[in-house]
Amino acid sequence: MTAVIVLLGALMSAQTSTPTSSRVTADPIQPVTVKQGGSAPITFTFHIENGFHVNSNKPATPELIPTQIHFTLPGDLVVAKLQYPAGQLISFPFDPSEKLSVYSGDVKIKGLVVAPAHAGTGPYTVHGELKYQACDDNACYPPKKLPVDFNVTVAAAPATHKRRVTGQSPHIHN
Numbered sequence: 001m002t003a004v005i006v007l008l009g010a011l012m013s014a015q016t017s018t019p020t021s022s023r024v025t026a027d028p029i030q031p032v033t034v035k036q037g038g039s040a041p042i043t044f045t046f047h048i049e050n051g052f053h054v055n056s057n058k059p060a061t062p063e064l065i066p067t068q069i070h071f072t073l074p075g076d077l078v079v080a081k082l083q084y085p086a087g088q089l090i091s092f093p094f095d096p097s098e099k100l101s102v103y104s105g106d107v108k109i110k111g112l113v114v115a116p117a118h119a120g121t122g123p124y125t126v127h128g129e130l131k132y133q134a135c136d137d138n139a140c141y142p143p144k145k146l147p148v149d150f151n152v153t154v155a156a157a158p159a160t161h162k163r164r165v166t167g168q169s170p171h172i173h174n
Contacts, residue, residue, distance in 0.1 A: 056087025
């Protein structure tokens with residue numbers, strides 16, 4: 001009876017110690033300051049656990065789930081010109097004749113935070129999520145969403161100085 005209890009305890013311990021963590025993590029994103037009517041660069045850095053990969057933003061076949069980042073934007077802010085890296089073309093043991101476009105290791109997605117000229121000044125928080133499907137050499141796991149949040153401060157645009165237009169040449173002094 002004691003052996004059964006010890007065995008059950010070991011099995012329960014093994015089940016609870018199975019890692020359920022995300023196979024993809026994100027670096028914290030530095031706050032961004034952008035002037036009204038301007039833009040500022042932003043980079044999102046993700047780390048894919050060793051031994052795993054995710055489909056690239058442009059997978060080799062339409063039935064594969066692409067890696068994509070989406071945002072819920074406050075006010076008039078825009079995240080524009082997202083640039084995903086090119087995927088690596090790799091074949092896997094389950095089908096050595098087909099190469100898939102995947103990301104592994106560290107992945108950087110670049111973009112621009114844009115504040116239109118009429119955007120309100122002040123602090124904002126942008127909420128987003130990276131949608132991906134992690135796979136290893138033998139199987140793919142259910143798709144996941146990784147939260148990606150960052151702060152943006154919209155600063156007032158510099159005042160534009162209008163030159164006074166007169167009918168007189170600036171080279172003539174009275």
